[in-house]
Structure formats: C-alpha cells, structure tokens
Amino acid sequence: MIFLFRQPFLHFLLIGILLFALQHYQGLAKTYQLASLDEGATQLLVDDFFSMTARMPAPSDMKKLVAKELDKRILFAEGLRLNFHRDDSVILQRLLRNAIFLGFEGSDKEKIRAAFELGIHESDEVIRARIVQRMASVGRSHATGTPTDAELMDLYQADLSAWQEPARYTFEHLFFSVDREQEPVERAALAFEQLQADSSPQGLGDIFLPGTQFSAKSLRDVASIFGVSFSEYFNSKEFLLKVWQGPIASVFGQHIVRVTAIDPVQQQDFNAVRRELAQRWQEEQENAAFEAYLAQLRGRYRVTTDGELQ
Template sequence: MMRLFREPLFHFVLIGVLLFIYKQYQQTVKTYEIVSLDKDARQQLSDDFIKQSGRAPSQAELGLLAEQELDSRILFTEALRRNFHRDDSVVIQRLLRDANFLGFTGSDQDKIRAALVLGIHESDEVIRSRMIQRMESVGRSHANRSPTDAELMALYRADLARWQTPDRFNFTQIFFSADRDEDPAQRAKAALRAIQLKASAEGLGDPSLHGSLFVEVSTRDIAKVFGESFGEAVAAKSTLLNEWQGPISSVYGQHLVRVTRAISGQRRKFEEVRTKLALDWQEQSEREALAAFIANLRERYLVLNGEETK
C-alpha cells in the first residue's frame, strides 16, 4: 500500500480528484449577479395587473409581484448558466424560427449558433418562459418521497368539510316564461290553485329548454341552470316532499316546483379519497421544494440596483 502512495500515477489521479472536488465546491459557493427591478419594470407589473384585474395593485400586491418577477429572473439566469438553452428542443426550434424571421442564412446549425451569439435567446419571451419552467421542474424534483399513511390522514382530518358531499334533490318543475305577455308570476299562482283543486299538473306551463325532471342534482347544479337563488329555494322547499310549491323566480321566468326526494350529503371516507389526498400532498410537497430551491438560489445571487446599472 505504501508503495502505491509513492507512485507518480497515483499522485496525478489524486490531484485530479482534489481539483474536481474543489471546482464543484466553488460552484456551490460562487455568487452570481442579477439586476433588480427598475421603475419601468415595476410600472409594467402594475399595468399588467390593472389589465387583468381592472384595478390598481396595492403596495403589498405590487411588492409580491416584484418579488415573483425577481425570482423569475434568477431562475432564468440560472437556467442559462446551466446551458439549458443549448439542449432544449423547444428553445432550439424557437431560435431557428427567430433566425429565419430575421433572414439568417446557412444551415440550421449555423442559424442557431448565430442567434445564440447575438443573444436572441435572452430577449425572447417564449424561451424565457421555457427556461423558467425547466428550472421550476428541477426545484420540484427535490420532492422525491411518498407520503406516509399518517401524513395523508392528517391532511384528511385537517379539512373534513371538503369531503362532505352536497345534499341532492329530485324535483319536477312547471315553467312560466317571462317572454309571454301575461305576468308569469300570476300565471304560476293560477296554475298552483288549479293543481290544488284538480290534483293534476297536466298541460300547465310553457315548454322549457331544460326539461321538467331533475334527478339527484345539488344546489350548485341547479344554480348553474336557473341561478343561485333558485337553487337555494329548491333546497328550502325540500322540507315538504311531493307538494307543488312556488312560484320561484329564475332568470327565465317563474316556476312551480315539486321536490320528490331529498338526499342528505355524506362525508366521503378516507379510503375513498386516498388517491386525491396523495396527489394533494405531492403538489404541496413540490411547492415547498420549489420554494426552498428558489430560496437557496437567492442566497447565491447578488442583487444589483436596477436604476444604478442604467
């Protein structure tokens, strides 16, 4: 063994290994630079927010938007540093498209090389989005373990109301259109009196595009068709089964309703929703891994003042 230590080849290999380790260490502690958002960039964030929401952002909202944009810049810069843009098929195709648009000549490789030299990839929003997406995938990939049953059960118990199925109803409706000359509410009341006298609803009301019979529908399902207040009214009428009640207003006119069945909601069991819980846990785990990944990157980037660098 001692003889091996004296061999020149051993010394050469050892030096190579040590240099490699040192280089890797330098990469982990090296600080990179990123430019902060200047006034124009912040104004653009504000303008985009106004377009999407119809109102100006608060200072807290603008601060959050600025922080998110700075994180995106860090992710993009890190992706370029790792040369992701040189082996990504989406980026390569985009560079080729840009090169053709600008009239570059030569082979595809020549066009791509020229586009990279000119830094087109640094200003193309599609490429930027793709690079950020890839870096986010790297961050999420750090969430590499499966949840335990105890973790899933804790997630289940933390929001039991979520697993409660809604009450559902079977009901029949008689429709009185608001498009006719007669008052639909008065027509509905007259029809209700006729039903009470004859015990029959045959031939009453107007044709409805939505039909007259509804089976196992929730108030949310009903609201999608007739409006929220109509769904709430049907739920309230369910205390008196098999009796015609109303009139109830909707966006279409007036209705008489007879609820024939009310099905109480039930809480879904843990076993029924285990797969969904596992997906939720994985998504949360990936979000946390990405947040930690970005936080680690932040420590390695020196943020320069955007106004001073102009």
C-alpha cells in the same frame, strides 16, 4: 524554504493565482446578479393587476407582485446558467420559428445559432415561461419519500369537509324565457297561480333544451346549467321540499321549481379517498421542496440598481 519564497518566479506564480481567483470570483458575482425592475416592468405589473382585479394595487400588493416577478427572473437566470435553453426541443423550435419569421437564412442550426447570438431567447416570453416551468419542475423533483398511514390520516382529519360528497338535489322546473315578448316574471307569476289551483304543470312554460327534470345534481352541477344565482336558491331560507316555488331567476329567464328529493352530504371514508390523500400529500411535498429550492436561489442571486447591489 525561505530561499524559495525569495524567488521572483514564485512571486509571479502567486500573483497569477490571485488574479485568476479574483477574476473567477468577479465572473461568478456577475453571473448571480439581476437588474431590479425598471419603470416599464413595474408598470406592466400594475396594468396586469388592474386588468384582473379592476382596481389599482395597494403597496402590499405591489410588494408581492415585485417579489413574484423577481422570483421568475431568478428562475430564468438559473435556467440559462444550466443551459436549459440549449437542450430543450420546445425552445429550439420556438427560436427556429422566430428566425424564419425574421427572415434569417441558412440551415436550421444556423438560424437557431443566429437567434441565440441576437439574444432572442432572453426576450421571448414563451421561452422565458418554458424555462421557468422547467426550473419549477427541478425544484419539485427534490421531494422524496412516501407518506405513512399516520400522515395520511392527519391530512384527512385536518380538512374533513374536503372529503365529503356534496348534497344532491332532484327537481323539476318550468321555464319562462327572456326571449318572449311578455315579461318572464309576469308569465311565471301567472303560471305559479295556476299551479296553486291545479298542481298539474302540463302545458305551462317554455322549452328548456337541457330538460325539465334533473336527478341527483350537486350545487356545482346546477350552477353550471342555470348559473350561480339560480343555484343559490337551494341554500335559501325560503327553500321548501316538494312544493312549487318561484319565480326564481337564472341567466336564461325565470323558473318555477319543485325539489322532490335531497341526498344529504356524505362523509367519505378514509380508505375510499386514500389515493387522493396520497396525491395531495405528494403535491404538498413537491411544493415545499420547490419553495426550499427557490429560497436557496434567492440567497445566491443579488438584485442590482445601476450596477449597485440593493
């Protein structure tokens, strides 16, 4: 045995194995490295945040934005490692379109190959989003099992308000448009005085295309027709049943309203919403599976700055 360890060929063999192992490790380490966000990428996050919120992000906001962007980059990098960009018909069609736009010549396969060689798939935002989407599906697919009755009941009891039928209102209204010469508030106030003396609304108000009478409408329904400010009237302290009230503003003008009936909030039975509960349970399991998968990937990838691990 000692004689074997003294043989030069064995020394070369061991050195070769060690060099191969080191090279393999360095290759893996490079595969799982991500560059940190540069100044331009960070500024894009700031700009997007400002365009959506009309304010500059606070330090806590920036921390979340950067973390979310790094998560996307991790998912994208892993998707590339799994070759999602080479077997996805949507991505291949996108690359072909880009290649045609850039004037590449040859067959479709040659155009796509040329696009890959130029790294177009790494900078195209549509392709990046597609790969991130597929990676999210992979993570969610790790969820298994079916809910028990006890789990569904716990979900039902945890948020009873989510399983309520909203209150519904039956009402009529008179409409006074902003498109007329006279101020709608003045015209509505005058009509309201007439209604106090004579309860008949006939001949009063302007034409309102969606109608003048509405039956069993939820506040969401009302808001979709008249706007949120109008729907808030039904929750106000001044609200009275079967009495003309107003003027009440909407996105279209002014209204005088009379609510004639209210169907109160109804709690839906557990069995009536069982299917929706099972769907919510499944979504929660899939979200948890995705978060666990993403956490696993975060532990595998390392962020670098100028080649140095952070």
